[in-house]
Amino acid sequence: MxxxxxxxxxxxxxxxxxxxxxxxxxxxxxxxxxxxxxWDPKTIALNQAIEEINARIADAKRRVLKNKTSPIEYYMEFHKMDVSILASYVGMWSWRVKRHFKPTIFKKLSNKKLQKYADTFDVSVEQLKDITKHGN
Structure with missing residues (x-):
């Protein structure tokens, strides 16, 4: 062109x-x-992608508030990560990160593991545990 x-x-x-x-x-x-x-076609595609990301974040937030998943999944979506990327940041296997999505498992995590996640998401452990304290 x-x-x-x-x-x-x-x-x-x-x-x-x-x-x-x-x-x-x-x-x-x-x-x-x-x-x-x-460029209009690129703008349309970008807007659709952003809408999809926002829908995934909203769905994860809703599921955390209903105790269907842990806040880790919400923060992962909020930071536009997938399980393998998050696992590499926190230095764990993907299957362990997925396991931490279970609210019962999440509640039993040590402070050391919670701090790894909090550092990765740049939030406090308190914000990690309670997504309503996340200033998004």
């Missing part, structure tokens, strides 16, 4: 005063960089 054809559609980037760096051809046929405020 040529430099003057780079999309400048309204997007979330524009409202945040950000620009996306794109490559385009200049008048001499050489590649150059051009700032773009957005």
């Amino acid at each position: 040529k430099k003057d054809e780079v999309p400048q559609d309204t997007s979330n980037l524009e409202t945040a005063k950000l620009k996306e760096l794109c490559y385009a051809l200049d008048d001499d046929g050489n590649y150059t960089t051009v700032n773009s405020s957005g």
